[in-house]
């Protein structure tokens with residue numbers, strides 16, 4: 001594997017060295033990829049559930065890297081989770097949509113709320129969850145869809161926030177990642 005600079009993180013004693021990748025000229029971020037990392041997902045879900053307390057009925061996330069986290073939160077809390085999809089498929093029926101522009105992708109992406117999930121969250125209190133909240137664009141897309149779906153956002157959570165820490169004071173998280181500017 002290519003030798004890269006890393007940034008160390010720790011969640012409840014589980015340590016990882018996140019590899020730095022350039023996402024724009026002169027801007028590197030420490031990539032958290034929880035896909036396949038069961039140990040980290042499990043401790044992150046345990047720690048987030050402790051911080052979230054109670055008073056909500058479902059989790060909502062955007063595909064794809066945060067799906068294992070939403071699953072673990074759901075399995076441990078026995079509350080359902082909903083995945084906002086990035087590509088529309090006919091089986092999603094009368095879906096709602098919003099646009100996002102995440103720091104890692106660098107081009108607009110859509111988020112779709114499947115018609116079956118609209119019915120599940122209408123009038124319900126939900127927790128929006130992501131692996132990392134950076135520019136907040138994905139978060140904003142999820143907020144817009146919750147508004148359109150008439151769901152009440154009880155809390156917003158992420159394993160890590162990133163970038164401007166002051167912006168993310170209200171996010172329930174387990175730490176903060178810096179960005180690396182050259």
Ligand SMILES: O=P(O)(O)OC[C@H]1O[C@H](OP(=O)(O)OP(=O)(O)O)[C@H](O)[C@@H]1O
Nearest residue numbers: 063064065102103104134135136137138
């Ligand atoms: O705050 P933002 O700047 O919007 O960035 C945060 C989003 O970026 C990443 O997703 P990504 O776009 O990499 O999609 P993926 O999980 O499908 O790879 C991450 O999983 C968040 O959803």
Ligand SMILES: Nc1ncnc2[nH]cnc12
Nearest residue numbers: 029030031032104132134
């Ligand atoms: N540091 C990061 N790791 C993974 N996905 C991200 N999306 C935004 N920042 C990210």
